[in-house]
Amino acid sequence: MNVVTTVDPRDGRIRSTNLAETDESRLAAIATAASRAAQWLAGLGRLGRARMLDAIAESLEFRRVDLVAAAAAETGLSHARLDQELTRAAVQFRMFGDVLRDGGYLEAAIDHAADTPLGRGPDLRRMLVPLGPVAVFGASNFPFAFSVAGGDTASALAAGSPVIVKAHPSHPLTSHTSGEAIASAIRAAGGPDGVIALVYGEAAGLWLVRHPAVRAAALTGSVGAARAIQAAIDERPDPIPLYAELSSVNPIVIMPAAAADRADQIADGLFASFTGSGGQLCTKPGLAFVPSDPGGDRLVDGLRARVGSAGGSVLLNERIRDAFEIRAAAFERAGARVSARPRVQPCAGFTVPPTLLEVGLPELTGEITDECFGPLMVVVRYREAAELDAALATVPPSLTGSIHSGSTDDVVVVRRLVDALSARSGRIVFDGYPTGVRVSWAQHHGGPWPSTNSLHTSVGATSIRRFLRPLAWQDAPEWILPEELRDEFTAIPRRVDGRLEPGVEISRP
């Protein structure tokens, strides 16, 4: 059995842990337990699962001090950021409790028997049911909110699907403690082993998605990881969906009037957005289009000053640090000039300097529009905002696209640029920054490939849809129907004979 090690990115020190990489027979036992647990979880019902999710949120917050300390030592992220992220993880579990109590996520529909142009139509009732056990791949950059205790886990458990998490190798101890916190809340709710489980090691991740009991996989990670997982899925006789959020450049357009009006304020916001958390956010703005005019010059000067006096960023692991350096060098070789890059003290950890690069719009090549994970942003200077929609069409699809405009900017051009951004992203941000993803009903964290698999979000209430499938009952006797599909049940939103009935609101306990 291979022992799992953990590395402190602040000093590069490697320590061994009490955890072992999961072997194939252990994995099979875990998958079988998940299959059995699926029945318990479905039987718990919406309201039972809502209470379980609330208890998980409490259990995570109860272990806040230990979890934040473990994550700080494994990720190099600040305590403040990790403290906030743990709150976010708890908020996500509670939000899905609300989603369950609301019940609209079931998409319940009833068509009573009726005469139709095609003859007598039978009684039909449809709602969404759990898909079955889900494989979740933890992300490096969010040890809580996109990992064991993250939104994929919360939404899958809410759906009624057991979760097997492949722990990210950058934070095994944080993963283990998170898993314990979740499991203890599930045990307290009477749940069996198998509602949540963790596996360790790259091989275990691939066995996992090939196992017949696993019905879907969710990943926040790299394109390379996604391809390896997809190749393993392709070996199955029955395909399963892979919900993957992979890579995103997040272009941001500063229109001339915005630069003229708010150069300093935007420099502040952009600097914070591209360097926060070491630039290791999927929504980090990687490309900023800034006008070649006095307002744009002031904005870039402001950015330069802030970057020049910044300290180094500790990156999450050695691989990410190496990739950052390789990618930054490639951008420079492709013609991007260094606009600002402070000297940072050499150290044993994985520290890099925040880096501002600059390029003229005509020099913007495909190489420079790739994602560079870490504290790097490329400023693209342009002469005519009206030329930008053509440029935006060459930027890879992203999770987000942002635009800052002022009152004297041409609204026709703004509209065109918004259309160009909309065609290639999942969220359009106006006069703001893409980082800081609100966890709510209307959120969409997705976008055309490779930012995600396009059709679903991985953040927000509707992410639960990924782990559900429709089931219809035709002419079913009342006693066999789920209560949500019985005639007299009115507590949740339902579409009855084509008409939406909003349901009686249930207030939170």
Place this chain on the structure above:
Amino acid sequence: MNVVTTVDPRDGRIRSTNLAETDESRLAAIATAASRAAQWLAGLGRLGRARMLDAIAESLEFRRVDLVAAAAAETGLSHARLDQELTRAAVQFRMFGDVLRDGGYLEAAIDHAADTPLGRGPDLRRMLVPLGPVAVFGASNFPFAFSVAGGDTASALAAGSPVIVKAHPSHPLTSHTSGEAIASAIRAAGGPDGVIALVYGEAAGLWLVRHPAVRAAALTGSVGAARAIQAAIDERPDPIPLYAELSSVNPIVIMPAAAADRADQIADGLFASFTGSGGQLCTKPGLAFVPSDPGGDRLVDGLRARVGSAGGSVLLNERIRDAFEIRAAAFERAGARVSARPRVQPCAGFTVPPTLLEVGLPELTGEITDECFGPLMVVVRYREAAELDAALATVPPSLTGSIHSGSTDDVVVVRRLVDALSARSGRIVFDGYPTGVRVSWAQHHGGPWPSTNSLHTSVGATSIRRFLRPLAWQDAPEWILPEELRDEFTAIPRRVDGRLEPGVEISRP
């Protein structure tokens, strides 16, 4: 240019047509036109598209005589069945008009800016937007309702996604005339070329799904066809979803009390269900579990009598006829006994005898649980209904599972069998037959692989979801928002700050 030919399955005669197989440069022009048409279609708006869909329904009905005659000569299906199917196609277009007018399909949500446990949350608004041009592969067995004028086309156009149909080679003239009927209604609505287009030939289908402009593909067909299309999609740098409905055995369980009470009535229903349309329906019951008792004997005797005196069925094409004969022979080699099979006159067309096979539950092997497309059903005789859930777990997942029970059947066993069927199908039918799929809001025509890609339906109102993606607007100025996301707009269902508002009903014109 290869000329497209058409075959009359009633006599096997081959005729050439004025149609040509689509070459790669023509295909590229079609895909480019579809991209351009996407903007027009989106700009038409919900209500404009609803009117367009109504006009398409009218246009199809206006050409009813020609379309039914063309389809009869190309499919061998009866005029009565084809007449009904054309009505269904028109009903589908009109249903999606209603879906658009209702607007709930947009999943519109507004979260106003608010203080949250994670700080100030921005204003977020989300709804679904068109995915872009869709490739539709017409099916052999429904020349209208799952082909050029079928539900995939109707739901994609409703979503705002242009459609390129790869015409099924079994009915090119029907496809062409259907395409003309649809295109003329779109032209009358002011639409450009490219909102709908047809391509012919196997190579064109594969070029189509590899073309960068195409954003999704929908197929009702064989597992082999799906694998070829998926392999072509896998060559793309950006994966696109393939919505595939492929193969389904549709087990039906007759409980002892049902057989005792209604042997004759069930024999009638089963016979009609497995032989109607030559058994060439994806929901044809292929496996019927019948008790080994006097009620079951009466039921099987009734089936035998009906099958024995039936005439031959004309199948859709030579390939399907050959596959039917090969599969029926394989079932017999695997131990299924011929229970009834009339002699049919040898003829030049693709005629086969309806075939009833019989096997004991212990002899039911994997070979016999494959789908046999055509008028064949295997009766599986069982002693104990309580043993059936284990058997049902070995039947491949299906679009449907059916159960007939009587008042003295053990409800615990019925519940267990319904659970077993639910785990492996998309629709559970009680005391009825799976054929005859109601087109409505609560329909689900899907199920675990290989019956479909599981998460979505290809029939009914919610099938529109396949061709939409979410888009979120953060802190957007009112003038840039789609009207459905503006504060004062209340005509459609929306989730505002987490609370569902049902919207003002708009009556049909």
